[in-house]
Structures are given as C-alpha cells and as structure tokens.
Amino acid sequence: MSDKFIKFEIVTPERVVLKEEITQIILPTRTGEITVLPNHIPLVSSLIPGVIHVKKRNGQEDVISISGGFLEVLRDKVVILADTAERAEELDMSRAEEAHRRASELKEKARQGEEVNFAEVNAAIERELARTKAIRRWRKIKNLE
Amino acid sequence: MASTRDIKNRIKSIGSTKKITKAMEMVAAAKMRKAIEAVLRTRTYANLSWLTVLNLSGSMNSSGEALHQLLTPRKEIKKVGIILITSNRGLCGGFNAAIINKVHESIKKYHKIGEEALVEAEFVLIGKKGAAIHRHGQTVVADFPKLDLASEVNEIVPVANLIIGEYLSGKYDKVMVAYTDFINSAKQIPRVKQLLPIEIESADEYLGIVGQDVRLGVNKEFIKAKEDKHLHSGEFNYEYTFEPSPAEVLDEMLPRLIEIQLYQALLESNASEHSARMAAMHQATEAASDMVNELTLSFNKARQAAITSEIAEISAGANALAE
CATH class of the missing domain: 1.20.5 (Single alpha-helices involved in coiled-coils or other helix-helix interfaces)
Structure with missing residues (x-):
C-alpha cells in the first residue's frame, strides 16, 4: 500500500457523518460512478442517490448511503455536502x-x-x-x- | 408618606409581574437550548459549503470570467436587497433594535461610498418585528412569516428563490443578509453579510465563526486555518473540472448553498433571540425582586409610623382624662 491518503469528510445539514483519512472512494455522480484516488485533479460534481464505498487508511472499509448532494475534490481532500447520509452500520x-x-x-x-x-x-x-x-x-x- | 394599603397593593402587583417574567425566562431558556442545538448541528455543513463556494468563486474559466452569474460581481451597484431577520415577539431586550440599527448604519455607509447617486436599498423581512424598519423610511418589498423554532431548510426556500430570482433578473446588484450572530448565550452580535454575488473579498465574515466558546467553537479555528492556508499558499485558484458541465453543476449547487447560508442565518438569529430574551427576563425578574424588597422596607416603616402615632394619640387621650 502506498502511504498517500485523502482527507475525507462527509457532512449533512444535521451532522458530520464521517471524517476519516482514506485511500480510495467510489461515488455515484450524475454522469456515472467514479473512483477517486489520492492526487485526483480538483473536481466538482453533483451526486445522485446511491452508495458511497470508502477504503480507509487502516485497511477497513465503510459503506454510506446518500440521497444526493455535492462533491468537491481537491488534491488531498474530498468533501461531500450531502442532503442526507447514513453509514450502513447505522441502518x-x-x-x-x-x-x-x-x-x-x-x-x-x-x-x-x-x-x-x-x-x-x-x-x-x-x-x-x-x-x-x-x-x-x-x-x-x-x-x- | 404613602399609606400602608397603597404600598401593599404595589408589592402585590410587582410580585405578579415577577412571576410572569420568571416564567418567561424559563420558557426562553428551554427554547434557547433547542435553538442552540439546531444551530450547532448545521454549522459544520454551512461553513464547509461556504468554503466550497468561496473556492469556486476564485476560479475562472479560460476567458477569465467567473464561472457563474451568481459569482460575478457587478461593476455598478445601484440597488441592494437586504434580507432582515428579526424576532416575531418583543420583550427580548435590545435584540431587534440592535440589528435594525446595524442595518441602518451599513446603509448609510453605502450612501457615502456611492458618491454621486445614492444606492437604493429594499428589504425582505423575516419575522414580524422587522417592520420597524419602516420608521427609518425604508422600502419593504416582501414580508415572510417566521416559525418560532425553524426545523427544516424548506422553510427558507421561498425567500431564497425570491432573492436569487431578483438578483438574476438584475433588479438587485447585491444581496445582503442581516442577522444576529450567536456567539454564546451571553453574547450576540448583529451582522450584515454579503450573500450575493459570492465574492472572496467579503469572506471575512462567516456565519458563526467568531467566538471562542469551547462548546460552540468546535470547527471555527479549524476552518479559519483552512481559509488562511488557501489564501496564503496561492492555491486558491484551483482549476476545477466540472462534471457534467460547470453550468449544470453550479446551477444546481449555488442556489442550494445560498439556501443553506440563509437557513444558518435564521438559526443563528433564533438562538440569539432566545438568549437575548432569557437575559432580558432574568434582569426584569431581578429588578422586580429589588423593588419588592425596597417596598417591603417602606411598608414596614409606614406601618411602624402608623402604630407609633396611634400609641401617641391614645396616651395623649389617657393623659387628658387623668387630669
């Protein structure tokens, strides 16, 4: 595994759902599912209802359902502003x-x-x-x- | 000296006023707790989304123009729309007066900046007490009702739609929002913040980013630090890629984020209102207690004086009989 990681944060108007250092994330955007790895170019896109799949830095994985929102990718950071979002283990x-x-x-x-x-x-x-x-x-x- | 009966009546009436203010203080305290919870829940989202928008406002397309109409500052400012958030009810100390004065001051400032033609201002009100702005001779174009405890972003959507529409149609060249920032339960600051167009220079005032209260200040410094990093590392001009296209993403994103900003302003105002009311009622209760104490003292003096004079009369009478 490389030592590169992304600072990932997903927030809804109600709370911060997850804030974690991750190595990979799969997202459902309007134009289809995309995967973001470290050093991705800055990107802004809107998200559709679907499933977000996260690989954390410690090797664990997490699944989050969202009902739409926005995505901002910076070189070492991913911010998701979701309308609603829940981690699968809470569902x-x-x-x-x-x-x-x-x-x-x-x-x-x-x-x-x-x-x-x-x-x-x-x-x-x-x-x-x-x-x-x-x-x-x-x-x-x-x-x- | 007032008669004992008069004083007794006054003590009684002040006592019942005190009961009322005490009850109002407790109600305000309960509402304040809820309002603070609401404000804290949305703060992270509002601040992060504002940061995203600011990032975006710095980026340009290939021809050097801003990416979206809502991000483009206009050269000439003729008319400013101001959204004024106040309370529905009074008895909250200087809460409404403070925000209205603040707005009035900032309008005056505008009049000075625009040297030739005066800048016109029009108001959109949220909350009943904002109507007092009429007294300053301002025009009010819309008056939205406000619920006592806001619970959903949807409540603010009509206001946001109206104001974005008016901005895009060119009626307003700038949109400000006037609200009371909640710092802690003892301190609230009235603010006038620029909402549209979204400009990086006006980034100095975030919603709810000031203050050092441990309970509230979870993310403030963190976001401040991030902002500084952005501004000073020269990396603020990210060359963003947009999927599917800048227009499509921003058309959807910017109105939503404006809504969130407005909603946050509303929540901050609510929390401030209830804190202000609680403080005002607390003071009123204390003032009533002081007054009752004072009156009780003069009541006792009056009573004693009455007894003394009665005894004097009786003994004078007895002396007269004995002679």
Whole structure:
C-alpha cells in the first residue's frame, strides 16, 4: 500500500457523518460512478442517490448511503455536502425496506391522480433504495450473507 | 408618606409581574437550548459549503470570467436587497433594535461610498418585528412569516428563490443578509453579510465563526486555518473540472448553498433571540425582586409610623382624662 491518503469528510445539514483519512472512494455522480484516488485533479460534481464505498487508511472499509448532494475534490481532500447520509452500520434493513414499500405505495397512488407530490415521492423511493443497497453492500463486505 | 394599603397593593402587583417574567425566562431558556442545538448541528455543513463556494468563486474559466452569474460581481451597484431577520415577539431586550440599527448604519455607509447617486436599498423581512424598519423610511418589498423554532431548510426556500430570482433578473446588484450572530448565550452580535454575488473579498465574515466558546467553537479555528492556508499558499485558484458541465453543476449547487447560508442565518438569529430574551427576563425578574424588597422596607416603616402615632394619640387621650 502506498502511504498517500485523502482527507475525507462527509457532512449533512444535521451532522458530520464521517471524517476519516482514506485511500480510495467510489461515488455515484450524475454522469456515472467514479473512483477517486489520492492526487485526483480538483473536481466538482453533483451526486445522485446511491452508495458511497470508502477504503480507509487502516485497511477497513465503510459503506454510506446518500440521497444526493455535492462533491468537491481537491488534491488531498474530498468533501461531500450531502442532503442526507447514513453509514450502513447505522441502518436497519427492515425499516429501510418498510419505508421503501410505503413510498412505492404512495407513488402508485400518485399515478392514480391523488394529491401527492410526485417528485417528492420519487426522491423518497430513491433514497430508501440507496439505503437498502448500502446495507446489502455492507453485508457482503462483512460476509454476513 | 404613602399609606400602608397603597404600598401593599404595589408589592402585590410587582410580585405578579415577577412571576410572569420568571416564567418567561424559563420558557426562553428551554427554547434557547433547542435553538442552540439546531444551530450547532448545521454549522459544520454551512461553513464547509461556504468554503466550497468561496473556492469556486476564485476560479475562472479560460476567458477569465467567473464561472457563474451568481459569482460575478457587478461593476455598478445601484440597488441592494437586504434580507432582515428579526424576532416575531418583543420583550427580548435590545435584540431587534440592535440589528435594525446595524442595518441602518451599513446603509448609510453605502450612501457615502456611492458618491454621486445614492444606492437604493429594499428589504425582505423575516419575522414580524422587522417592520420597524419602516420608521427609518425604508422600502419593504416582501414580508415572510417566521416559525418560532425553524426545523427544516424548506422553510427558507421561498425567500431564497425570491432573492436569487431578483438578483438574476438584475433588479438587485447585491444581496445582503442581516442577522444576529450567536456567539454564546451571553453574547450576540448583529451582522450584515454579503450573500450575493459570492465574492472572496467579503469572506471575512462567516456565519458563526467568531467566538471562542469551547462548546460552540468546535470547527471555527479549524476552518479559519483552512481559509488562511488557501489564501496564503496561492492555491486558491484551483482549476476545477466540472462534471457534467460547470453550468449544470453550479446551477444546481449555488442556489442550494445560498439556501443553506440563509437557513444558518435564521438559526443563528433564533438562538440569539432566545438568549437575548432569557437575559432580558432574568434582569426584569431581578429588578422586580429589588423593588419588592425596597417596598417591603417602606411598608414596614409606614406601618411602624402608623402604630407609633396611634400609641401617641391614645396616651395623649389617657393623659387628658387623668387630669
């Protein structure tokens, strides 16, 4: 392993989700999934709901689900300003699935012309989907399944 | 000397005023705790996002122009939009007067800078007490209601949309936000901060970055240090790559960050308001206690005087009978 690392920080309006020195990070941007390694060129991009995969400096890995936000990459630093974000180990599978199901029902209702904000419901579905994905990825890493 | 009954009545009425101020102090204290929690939660995000925007504002495209309209300073400043955040209710000491005076001062400063034509100012109010700005002869274009405890960024979105729209349409050449910065529960400072265009020179005032309180100052010095590093190492002009394109990313990003800044200003104001009210009510309670003590003293004196004169009368009467 090289001794190069990135100072990584992910914050939401509510809290600092993770602040860590990392060696690699995979992110879902608007134009597709990208991987950032140390010495990346400065980059600004917007993120879509999905899963962030982090390799920490001590060799451990972490999975974070986000529901959109912005990414700023500097030479030795990555800052993510997320709308919402949770680390996979904080998430509860059954609750995420339940929320996803509820949101889908709402969407169905919206199709039938009921008074629901379609865009908001869609965003909720994507957020919950990102959460379930994050949990699956996390379990895979930890060999739980 | 006032009669004992008058004094007794006054003691009673001051006593009930004291009860009210005491209760208000306690309510304000509870609200303040919540407001401070809210302010601290968003501070890191607001500061980091502001830093990102400042980084961006320094970078130029190939033809030497700023990357986005919201980042371009205008050459001529004719009209300034000011968002004024005040409280909904009074009884909070000099809280509202302080911010309104501060705004008034900074407007006057503008009048001086623009030597020929005066710079016009228009106000957008958040909170009922801001209406007092009318008295300074200012124009108010919009008045938004404010909830007592802000809980979501969404509450501020209409204000942000309005102000960004007016800026882009060219109605305003500069947008300022006037709010009260929360430093600690004993100290709040009214500030007028430039919101649009986003300029690096106006970076001296962050939201909630001043002050040394251990509880609050978690990230302040850290961010300050980062800013210094950026400014002095000459690395501030990062050549950013944008994906998919600068316009698309910035169109989405800048309004969002403006919202966050406004939201943070609102939270800082809320925390300040409740602290100010708590302090004001505490003083009122103490003043009432002092007054009750004083009045009790004069009540006792009056009572004693009354008894003395009564005894004197009786003994004078008895003496007259004995003769």
